[in-house]
Amino acid sequence: MVGTAARALIVSERRITGLSQVVIADLVAELGPVWQARRDAELCDRPRRRAVGAGAKYKLVFVDRLLATLVHLRHGITHDVLACWFGVDRSTITRAIGEIRPLLAGRGCRIAPGLRLRTLADVIAHLGATGQTGIIDATEIRVRRPAAHRRGRNRFVSGKSRTNAMKALVVTDDRGRLLFCGEVRAGSVADITQARDAGLVDLLADTVHLEILADAGYQGLAAQTYGQVVTPPRKRRGKNLEQVQWLMAHHEQARFEHSSRRIPVEHGIAHLKNWRALARHHGHRHHLPDTIRAVAGLLSDQQATHKRKLAALPTGQSR
Known part of the structure; x- marks a missing residue:
């Protein structure tokens, strides 16, 4: 069991966990009862010869279990x-x-006090209700190569990076706040296939005038979603030199404006990759979906707390 001084150091130093003391306190208050209830249910669900609570005590209390998980996710420590x-x-x-990571993964991304988005359907409903613009992209995370002669070994090889990877679907708003991160697929799956498998086309069929920015890897979804998914414009051919030059200049300008609007999702992915557990995943591949959703939820908590702190500052005061 870690000492009181060491525990206080972990909580107070943001560089260790990547989270402020306020966020960690909220996590303890939110997940502590849930973890204890699950533990009690497991004890009562099997035949016992001793009363509940008898026997050996935990060497690692819940707070230490949470801190160990946070340090592992933040720095990838073995x-x-x-x-x-x-x-x-x-x-x-x-x-x-193994106990804390699923609890963190099931929390979803925090948007406002008391409001969390856990599924892609929640994200589409939130964007449709608020009229905000969503930005979608996929990020690859390197994983361990499957054992030799195992069936389906090559399906994790990414055609983009030529490495063994798995990719996650990321959705942010126009300010770079994380709204969703999940729907993990093998690295060989195309971005547009991943979005279709996640049900994006069906979800957008029930919305009107919703705008979601995407890169060239999602071209084709615009026609299926009645223009709600906006991708970079394709090149057009002219009949003479003057028309060709005008089309090329217009095309480059349009692509530049589109990529400039998509920058927030790249910033959101960069913040995700600051957590070493997502820079390269060294554990089992079936743990990666929970790891991604857990980190996304923690990052959204920190972003929401930081935004609330800035809003409380007097006008004109620096960060």
Whole structure:
């Protein structure tokens, strides 16, 4: 069990977890009862010879389990190092992260106090209700190569980066705030196929005048969504030199304006990749979807808290 001084240092130093003390306190208050309720349900669900609460006590309390998971997600520290730091066995850290990570993943992205978006359908409904512009993109995360001679080994090879990767669908608003991150697919899946499999076309069929910016990898969705998915314009051919020059200049200007509007989603992806667990995933591939959603939820919490803090500052005061 980690000492009180070490625990206080982890909580107070934002560089260790990437989160402020306010966010960590909210996480403890929100997830602590949920974790305890699940643990009690597991104990009561099986035949027992002793009363609930008897037997050996936890060497790693809930707060330490949460902190170990946050440090692991932020810096990608191995379970062995965390076990030495917290003074427990490696298996205890592995079990703790396995318990806390799904709880973090199920929280969704925070948009406002009491409002979280957990699915792509929630995001489309939120954008349609608020009239905001959404920005969609896919980001690749390197994963371990499957074992030799295993079936489907090559489906993780990305055609873009030529590495073994898995890709996640990312949606932000026009200010770069994370709205959704998930729908993880193998690296060989095309971006437009991933969006279709996620049900984006069907979800946009029930909306009107909703604008979602996308890159050239999603060309084709504009026709299926009645122009609600906006992609860069395609090149057009002219009949003479003067017309060709005008079309080329107009085309480059239109592409530049479109890419400038899409910059916030690139910033959102960059903030995600600051968490080492997503810079390169060294664990099992089936843990990656929960890891991505957990990091997205934590990042959205920090962004919302930072925005609230800036709004509370007097006018003209610097950050």
